[in-house]
Amino acid sequence: MKYRPVYTLFLSVILLTAGLSSCSYKHYKGFEQVSTENTPIPVVYVSSFTKAVYSTNFKIFGQELSGITMMKKVQSGNTIHVVFMSQIGLKFFDIEIRPEDKENWFHVNYIMESMNREFIISMLKTDFMLLFGQYPKHSEIAAFRQTGSNATETTIRFDKNVASVFSQPTNNQPVKIELRKGCSVKATIQLTPGNNYPENVEINNKRAGLQLEWDEIQM
Amino acid sequence: MKIIKLMIFGFAFLMLTSFVSLQEEGYKPLSNPDEFIQKVKAYATATNTIQSNFKQEKHLTMLEEVLISEGHFIFKKKNNVVWSYTRPTDYTIVVHDGKFIIKDGDKVKEFDIASNRMFKEINNMIVTSVSGNFLDNPDFEASYLENDTYYLARLVPLKPEVHEMLSEIDIYLDKKDMQVAKVKFMEPGDDFTLITFSDKILNGPVPDEVFNMAN
Numbered sequence: 067m068k069y070r071p072v073y074t075l076f077l078s079v080i081l082l083t084a085g086l087s088s089c090s091y092k093h094y095k096g097f098e099q100v101s102t103e104n105t106p107i108p109v110v111y112v113s114s115f116t117k118a119v120y121s122t123n124f125k126i127f128g129q130e131l132s133g134i135t136m137m138k139k140v141q142s143g144n145t146i147h148v149v150f151m152s153q154i155g156l157k158f159f160d161i162e163i164r165p166e167d168k169e170n171w172f173h174v175n176y177i178m179e180s181m182n183r184e185f186i187i188s189m190l191k192t193d194f195m196l197l198f199g200q201y202p203k204h205s206e207i208a209a210f211r212q213t214g215s216n217a218t219e220t221t222i223r224f225d226k227n228v229a230s231v232f233s234q235p236t237n238n239q240p241v242k243i244e245l246r247k248g249c250s251v252k253a254t255i256q257l258t259p260g261n262n263y264p265e266n267v268e269i270n271n272k273r274a275g276l277q278l279e280w281d282e283i284q285m
Numbered sequence: 286m287k288i289i290k291l292m293i294f295g296f297a298f299l300m301l302t303s304f305v306s307l308q309e310e311g312y313k314p315l316s317n318p319d320e321f322i323q324k325v326k327a328y329a330t331a332t333n334t335i336q337s338n339f340k341q342e343k344h345l346t347m348l349e350e351v352l353i354s355e356g357h358f359i360f361k362k363k364n365n366v367v368w369s370y371t372r373p374t375d376y377t378i379v380v381h382d383g384k385f386i387i388k389d390g391d392k393v394k395e396f397d398i399a400s401n402r403m404f405k406e407i408n409n410m411i412v413t414s415v416s417g418n419f420l421d422n423p424d425f426e427a428s429y430l431e432n433d434t435y436y437l438a439r440l441v442p443l444k445p446e447v448h449e450m451l452s453e454i455d456i457y458l459d460k461k462d463m464q465v466a467k468v469k470f471m472e473p474g475d476d477f478t479l480i481t482f483s484d485k486i487l488n489g490p491v492p493d494e495v496f497n498m499a500n
Contacts, residue, residue, distance in 0.1 A: 117350075119352070119373075121373075121374055123389075130394065132376075132387060132389055134352065134373075136345060136348065136350060136352065138348045138350060140347070140348065147347065147348055149345060149348070151343065152407075153354065153368075153370055153376050153378065154341075154368070154378070154407065154411075154470075154478065155341065155343040155470060155478030156407065156450055156451075156470070156472075156478075157450070157472060157476065175347075176473075176474070178449075178450065179446060179449050283373045283374055284373065285352055285353065285373050
């Protein structure tokens with residue numbers, strides 16, 4: 067009976083190790099690692115992107131807002147503005163992405179008082195980091211290619227997070243982005259590629275049940 | 286000294302441009318405020334229904350973009366409104382019987398106005414703007430101007446939650462018939478929404494069924 071505490075401790079260490087290793091995400095099955103030199107990180111909104119207008123549905127904590135999102139690159143500052151407003155024109159948020167300012171790439175120009183909560187802004191920042199590829203400088207990048215189809219998965223590791231960008235074989239346009247921390251998927255983005263940028267974007271953020279859906283419209 | 290001179294010049298330039306902007310449209314304080322108030326009261330009393338087409342321009346100044354929407358508008362006393370957008374997408378907003386109903390394509394969602402502060406304020410602004418019910422409204426500080434064509438009621442929201450969204454609401458009333466010709470929602474900063482009404486029908490029959498989204 068004396069060995070029981072040692073045995074219990076040993077078992078716990080084994081289970082913990084097994085648990086940690088099973089939660090340590092590597093890449094999808096059936097994908098082989100390839101050199102990142104020939105496989106750049108797939109970008110959702112490429113440098114030639116100028117503007118898009120989306121019909122928008124935004125859900126958080128069971129509350130729902132609908133309207134229009136205008137996304138436009140302002141050439142003078144080389145920044146992208148994402149403005150979400152109601153059909154009547156009242157603005158919900160105006161967020162500016164500054165790709166050249168790595169420290170302050172996410173800038174909130176305006177957010178409606180009822181949405182001005184730290185966790186909402188933090189979630190939007192995470193989602194926009196994935197959409198606009200604004201990963202931290204110290205991220206480690208690896209690329210994997212599916213045998214036979216040439217579909218790729220690019221993993222970006224930073225601060226115990228792993229972002230996986232899946233892209234289609236024909237033109238390297240992203241179709242899905244997942245963000246994991248340990249075993250849990252924190253955010254998923256489904257993309258329907260268009261000519262130059264996605265026609266449809268569906269963002270699911272597990273925390274607070276945040277869902278953001280964009281469908282392109284012609285104005 | 287150079288900085289002070291520059292500041293004085295800048296301030297003078299700003300004053301001049303805002304003065305010129307107001308003068309361009311020829312607006313000046315009302316020559317007969319009592320007459321205006323009587324006319325607005327008479328219009329508000331006599332107006333039971335309004336049906337109209339509308340064109341909405343959303344001006345995003347920083348982005349140098351104007352988003353244009355179009356549709357049909359219905360108002361029925363006392364607090365029933367339909368905004369039916371046909372461009373760029375089919376989207377309808379109904380305010381009826383204490384409810385705020387949105388039809389987006391095939392999806393219909395219903396919200397209780399009283400339980401949602403934002404919807405309540407939006408509804409209040411819509412009804413105030415289009416029904417001429419802005420006189421003695423404690424939620425706004427009002428000033429009145431005129432030019433040859435329009436009376437301009439300039440409302441500054443006093444409630445902080447509204448003022449945070451809108452710095453000013455300009456309601457343009459046609460001098461010929463006192464009907465609301467256009468409404469401009471100014472946001473903090475330079476962005477604004479201009480809604481222009483056309484093909485108006487005043488006091489035509491509007492059955493209650495039009496506010497029922499199930500139909």
